[in-house]
Amino acid sequence: MSYQSDLYQQVILDHNKNPRNFREIEGHSNSCDGYNPLCGDKINIHMQINESGLIEDIAFSGSGCAISKASASMMTVNMKGKTVADARVMFEEFHKMITGVMEPQPGAHHLGKLTIFQGVREFPSRIKCASLAWHTLVCAIDKTGETTIE
Amino acid sequence: MGLNKKPELMPEIEKIRADFPMLSAKVGDRPLVYLDNAATTHKPLAVIERIRKFDSQQYATVRRGSYRMGEWATEMFEDSRKKVAAFINAGDHRQIVFTSGATMSMNLVAHSFGRKFIGAGDEIIISNMEHHANIVPWQLLCLEKGCVLKVIPITDSGELIMGEFDKLLSPKTKLVAITHSSNVLGTVNPIKEIVKKAHAAGAKVLVDAAQSTPHMKIDVKEMDCDFLAFSGHKMYGPSGIGVLYGKYEVLESMPPFLAGGDMINSVTLARTTFAKPPGRFEAGTPPISQVIGLGAAVDYLSAIGLDRISAYEQSLLEYGTELLGKIDGLRIIGTAPHKAAIISFWLGAAHPHDVITIIDQDGIAVRGGHHCAQPVMERFGIPATTRASLSFYNKYEELDQLAESLKKVIKVFG
Incomplete structure (x- = not known):
């Protein structure tokens, strides 16, 4: 186990330094504030979802560690153009991957480049950092206002 | 001020450390460097x-x-x-x-x-x-x-x-x-x-x-x-x-x-x-x-005597403040003239959570987060700090290790 090869890979460091879709969406259709009370991380997700359930735009703002920021950034990149139903499947798969329940075999999942986060499972205290944006995504889709991961 | 080690302030430091079994614990293959004493302290054999x-x-x-x-x-x-x-x-x-x-x-x-x-x-x-x-x-x-x-x-x-x-x-x-x-x-x-x-x-x-x-x-x-x-x-x-x-x-x-x-x-x-x-x-x-x-x-x-404990910890604080202060991009939060031996800091590019994960690999235990004092974080405009909190059972060399480990963090996030 090494933090450099398993956790802080170049792609993650790059998304931390230059987060994509790090903005707000004016007139968004969906949003949610996600909190991790343990470390004080806050992530806000804005989404534009059309009538047929297609995610036309998604963006995030807030503050957090490299893992939570990179996870949010890469999630938004992978979510644009997907349907709400796709998003739910990906949430389930991502969650199973980082908690070690699912081995991301090539071709057997919808996560694509997001498999880069599988090393998080070796750092149990960081799993919530990686999953904060995803819980917030589901909350935004369901319009439940805000979410706190315990 | 200055990078002065004053071990004479606690000449029996090794004997004191031997009183605390937890201080010989290993984290993986690394000896524990315990700098989270404001969260909780270890117990001496006497207790x-x-x-x-x-x-x-x-x-x-x-x-x-x-x-x-x-x-x-x-x-x-x-x-x-x-x-x-x-x-x-x-x-x-x-x-x-x-x-x-x-x-x-x-x-x-x-x-x-x-x-x-x-x-x-x-x-x-x-x-x-x-x-x-x-x-x-x-x-x-x-x-x-x-x-x-x-x-x-x-x-x-x-x-x-x-x-x-x-x-x-x-x-x-x-x-x-x-x-x-x-x-x-x-x-x-x-x-x-x-x-x-x-x-x-x-x-x-x-x-x-x-x-x-x-x-x-x-x-x-x-x-x-x-x-x-x-x-x-x-x-x-x-x-x-x-x-x-x-x-x-x-x-x-x-x-x-x-x-x-x-x-x-x-x-x-x-x-x-x-x-x-x-x-x-x-x-x-x-x-x-x-x-x-x-x-x-x-x-x-x-x-041991609280007066001796204070004097030694103050010297550790002075040493650590000087040492960490030299690290590029490190900002110490809390610089009052009258302080207990706590060094909170913000390390530019690296979030405290990332700092602790990386230095934990070196066996160093510090706390990163808001320390149940969110209004303090808000006051200083930061979401969290990394905090090294010292005890009379700590050594100057442990602060050296912390500084070296923090340099690795900067290398990763640089």
Whole structure:
């Protein structure tokens, strides 16, 4: 186990330094504030979802560690153009991957480049950092206002 | 100032370290470098063995049985109370109430003193550097009673703005609840001056001493505070035990907080009369072994001497501040001239959570986060800090290791 090869890979460091879709969406259709009370991380997700359930735009703002920021950034990149139903499947798969329940075999999942986060499972205290944006995504889709991961 | 190691201030450091079994623990293949003492401290063998002896040879319930084992246990239990009283120069040991920790001590004051003596329109003064345990109980009380919470602001170096405190004080002020030493900034506040001014305005003062009791000599008579709260597990004793010191006449004026066995004079189904302090506030079977362990911790600290502990820790603080201050992009949060040995910092590109994960690989334990003091984070415009908090069992070399490890973090995030 090494933090450099398993956790802080170049792609993650790059998304931390230059987060994509790090903005707000004016007139968004969906949003949610996600909190991790343990470390004080806050992530806000804005989404534009059309009538047929297609995610036309998604963006995030807030503050957090490299893992939570990179996870949010890469999630938004992978979510644009997907349907709400796709998003739910990906949430389930991502969650199973980082908690070690699912081995991301090539071709057997919808996560694509997001498999880069599988090393998080070796750092149990960081799993919530990686999953904060995803819980917030589901909350935004369901319009439940805000979410706190315990 | 300067990068001066002064090992002569604690010449028996290796002997002291050998007193703490946890300090020889390994994290993976690395020796533990424990710099999270503001969160909790390790226990010396003197405490561990005392509890072991009590639990295996002397254990009985206290203040109940009339058999001899029970009497002896009660005697040892009350002896711990006397030790704690002497430790903070309280004089009368009936002014020592055992609680589960500083948090419960402060909640006790809120629920008992607060509910009886603080009403609608009355004011409570706290500061911007409080731990949540000295904020939330007062917010809840104010929600219930309609009292108003006022906050003393702090400077950029992390000191109370005393001129603002003077302005906040008024005949409406019923209580000033203030930390002795900040768990994030390290700042040591001028308690004597605060108490003097508060008393002149007719207010009582509660001091949160959770972060000061392990590091400096506490003298409640000299402070003249009305209440003082602290925890056993932050001063080399067991967790689950804490203390509320209260001036006897103040404690006596207060109603019970928890109700149950042990806090009564007599109970009939129609009416109950309550015991005198401290028993009035100690309902139920107390944490007996923990009280015995706390007594042993007090003995251990007293044997080394709080003055020597302070001097050595101050030298560690000076060394660490200088050393970490040299690291590019590292900003120390809390630079008051009078500080306990806590170094909180913000490391530019790397979030505290990432810092702790990386230096944890080197066996270094520090805390990253908001330290249950979110208003402090807000004041300094950061979401979290990394915090190294020192003890007299730490060595200069451990600070060297911390600095080296932080350089690795910068390399990753650079």
